[in-house]
Amino acid sequence: MPAFNERRHPGEILLSEAAGKRSRRGVTVAPSQSFAAGAVLALLAQVESAPVDVSTGSENAGDGTLTLADPPLTTKARRGVYRAIATGATTFSVEDPAGVVIGIAAVGEPFGGELMFVIAAGSTPFEAGDIFEITVGVEYEAAAFDPSATDGRERPGAVALTGVTAGEDETVRIAALVAHCEVNGAALVWPDGISAHQRAVAIGQLRARGIIVR
Secondary structure: OOOOOOOOOOOOOEEEEOOOOOOEEEEEEOOOOEEOOOEEEEEEEOHHHOOEEEEEOOOOOOOOEEEEEEEEEOOOOOOEEEEEEEOOOOEEEEEOOOOOEEEEEEOOOEEOOOEEEEEEOOOOOOOOOOEEEEEEOOOEEEEEOOOOOOOOOOOEEEEEOOOEEOOOOOOEEEEEEOOOEEEOHHHOEOOOOOOHHHHHHHHHHHHHOOEEEO
């Protein structure tokens, strides 16, 4: 008798989710992507059309400025408010929207990474606690998680509720789990060749986004 292998079903991955629409989001799948229900996804910022606004702390002692680069973002950027907080007259600690320090910006030197800018000194020196806030309103495209990538695909950010295949020149919308949920670890679909260490790191990154793997 021939053997039949049952595929993953849409939504099989989900164990629990928050009320309302806090757990799910419609995401756009990037061209030339194909993955199954339960696949771990990365969310790549669409930087070309992303609004980015800079605000200066109203109680800053220094009168210097923060100027965005052109372009100011890479595909690793996240939606939310980044903060550059002075640790002294010539250095700023830069935090992402989750409050994680992503680097130290030196006054007068370009800061690079997922967010790019330069802080210039004014006539009055900065003091510790001076702050700039950079609000990023990016939208995302979903792509298959790849721990060996360097363009943002190495950072898991969602789990596909349904499988999909997007053509070379097309994008497709699907539902994905992005926060405040529990998922069945046995039903997750990982990239071929992923190591146990890479998987453990990715599970920790998903947990940081509110996706708990059971």
